[in-house]
Amino acid sequence: MTTQILIAGFGGQGVLFAGKFLAYKGLLEDKQLSWLPSYGPEMRGGTANCSVIISDEPVGSPIVSKPDVLVVMNLPSLDKYENDVVPGGKIFVDSTLIERKVERTDVDVYYIPATQLAIDIGAPTLANMIMTGKVIKETGVVSYDGIEQTLTKIISARKANLKDINFKALETGYNA
Amino acid sequence: MSEKVLMKGNEAIAEAAIRAGCLHYFGYPITPQTELAAYMAKRMPKIEGGVFLQAESEIAAINMVYGVSATGKRVMTSSSSPGVSLKQEGISYIAGSDLPALIVNVQRGGPGLGGIQPSQSDYFQATKGGGHGDYHLIVLTPASVQEMADLTGLAFELADKYRMPAMLLADGTMGQMMEPVELPETKPELIDKPWALTGTGMKREHNIVNSLYLVPEQLEKTNLERYERYKLVEENEVRYESFMMDDADVCVVAFGIAARVSKNAVVEARKQGIKAGLIRPITVWPFPKKALAKAAETCKAFVSVELSMGQMIEDINLAIKCSKPVSLCNRVGGMIPSPEEVLESIKKAAGGNE
Structure with a gap:
């Protein structure tokens, strides 16, 4: 099975990190994968996205143009990518920041007030990980087991104090 | 390991x-x-x-x-x-x-x-x-x-x-x-x-x-x-990868990211009954001339997939001595051809010579 994921939002929301987390989790599960960021004149407040492919087979093109899973954390991203999702795909919407509903009727949609939930747990910058927790729950693209080890792997020793709060954010998203 | x-x-x-x-x-x-x-x-x-x-x-x-x-x-x-x-x-x-x-x-x-x-x-x-x-x-x-x-x-x-x-x-x-x-x-x-x-x-x-x-x-x-x-x-020191070339009618030639995209297209073409294959040069100098010349003996057509206005295509034509048609599938300026675009080129190449 191959799952093509596109995560998009404003620069600074951690969309690249969310993708990196899924990629690392896939790596630790011995899956094939690729992670490709948008790069260039992006900056905090600009748009950013990343393509993540997790598969049981070698990954061909790392570019996701027709995502199975779309995660959007701002309105421009929903506007831009909504119609690219494959029929039967899944769209995850941060409903704190995106007021409108998804117009497609041939996809599963999950509205998560991720930014509000992040504020509620005292981690206002971790809406990305709340979204990621929900993605893991609803897609099973990677397993929820072992997410702590993945965090240990991905968060540098210098920032080790952030591990617990990231875990909490993932947990909150998973149970949202 | x-x-x-x-x-x-x-x-x-x-x-x-x-x-x-x-x-x-x-x-x-x-x-x-x-x-x-x-x-x-x-x-x-x-x-x-x-x-x-x-x-x-x-x-x-x-x-x-x-x-x-x-x-x-x-x-x-x-x-x-x-x-x-x-x-x-x-x-x-x-x-x-x-x-x-x-x-x-x-x-x-x-x-x-x-x-x-x-x-x-x-x-x-x-x-x-x-x-x-x-x-x-x-x-x-x-x-x-x-x-x-x-x-x-x-x-x-x-x-x-x-x-x-x-x-x-x-x-x-x-x-x-x-x-x-x-x-x-x-x-x-x-x-x-x-x-x-x-x-x-x-x-x-x-x-x-x-x-x-x-x-x-x-x-x-x-x-x-x-x-x-x-x-x-x-x-x-010539190095290349050969993918699904054994019985290929259409030989796609691409390297780097273009080869990754092309591989998807070749797999999809096969699903649709088109005998496509891929030769991926790993060295572009020295260029895998012999592998391409050999492919030209059995393939009907070639498709060069490039992120340029068509540069490697010249080496392909030289390698096969222009013996088979070579078409170009390309995007430039930072754009990358989609697997669908490559597939379209493969289909044209497969149909055009029958």
């Missing part, structure tokens, strides 16, 4: 270079290759004898490479398209002095300052010389982060073996993407370099590293000798 780690292509090149015994890096930052220089800046000072130097320009950096290479040490520089253009004079001098070195080009769209998104439009520059004079580089084209690492080690080996500069011709996608990679062991096999400038110790004649020969007979001789070596490279 070492553990697989997740790395950007740019970082994988840097780590693989260090593990290949390259302790000297000279460069100047440019998107989309900067992570390579940044990695070197971080790691080199922690390694005994390691040198990272951000030069004042690309021209300075390549001449520092020239200098270190003359001492027999493994050395490299990296840049992206406009920066590699600046390095061409130095590369010609390095080739003219018969020195090994690694130059990495993580290509972006051009010409001029162009853009910062991926491209393959420096193919001519890389494979046909680039600077002045008769010379070649060994040009390797990675199509995965694993190959970014593996081909880095190979490039150093081949450069040392044949005393010529090697180039890793990557693109922005390869540089920026992360994939699991198994890094090579830190046991570089270094060969003797009796020509190196290491000090005579008053025990031997001076070695001279030079590209200036004012006597035409001498200059001709060095050129002829160099081309004898190039002939060996062409005989021994």
Whole structure:
């Protein structure tokens, strides 16, 4: 099975990190994968996205143009990518920041007030990980087991104090 | 076997270079290759004898490479398209002095300052010389982060073996993407370099590293000798991957990111009953001429998939002596063809000749 994921939002929301987390989790599960960021004149407040492919087979093109899973954390991203999702795909919407509903009727949609939930747990910058927790729950693209080890792997020793709060954010998203 | 780690292509090149015994890096930052220089800046000072130097320009950096290479040490520089253009004079001098070195080009769209998104439009520059004079580089084209690492080690080996500069011709996608990679062991096999400038110790004649020969007979001789070596490279060092070619009617030819996209298209074409295959040159100089000539015996048509206005397509036509139609499927300026676009070209190629 191959799952093509596109995560998009404003620069600074951690969309690249969310993708990196899924990629690392896939790596630790011995899956094939690729992670490709948008790069260039992006900056905090600009748009950013990343393509993540997790598969049981070698990954061909790392570019996701027709995502199975779309995660959007701002309105421009929903506007831009909504119609690219494959029929039967899944769209995850941060409903704190995106007021409108998804117009497609041939996809599963999950509205998560991720930014509000992040504020509620005292981690206002971790809406990305709340979204990621929900993605893991609803897609099973990677397993929820072992997410702590993945965090240990991905968060540098210098920032080790952030591990617990990231875990909490993932947990909150998973149970949202 | 070492553990697989997740790395950007740019970082994988840097780590693989260090593990290949390259302790000297000279460069100047440019998107989309900067992570390579940044990695070197971080790691080199922690390694005994390691040198990272951000030069004042690309021209300075390549001449520092020239200098270190003359001492027999493994050395490299990296840049992206406009920066590699600046390095061409130095590369010609390095080739003219018969020195090994690694130059990495993580290509972006051009010409001029162009853009910062991926491209393959420096193919001519890389494979046909680039600077002045008769010379070649060994040009390797990675199509995965694993190959970014593996081909880095190979490039150093081949450069040392044949005393010529090697180039890793990557693109922005390869540089920026992360994939699991198994890094090579830190046991570089270094060969003797009796020509190196290491000090005579008053025990031997001076070695001279030079590209200036004012006597035409001498200059001709060095050129002829160099081309004898190039002939060996062409005989021994051609590398390519063949995918679903056994019974292929349509042969897609692509390298780097274009090959990744093309592979998807070939698989889809097969699902739709079209016998497509892919030849992926891993060396674009030397070019896999024989493999293509052989494919031309049985294939009906070729499709060259490139992120350029059609550069490799000329080498394909030369390799198969224009015996079969070769069509071009391309996007430029930082755009990448989609698997659907490649599939469309495969369909046209398959149908057009029946």
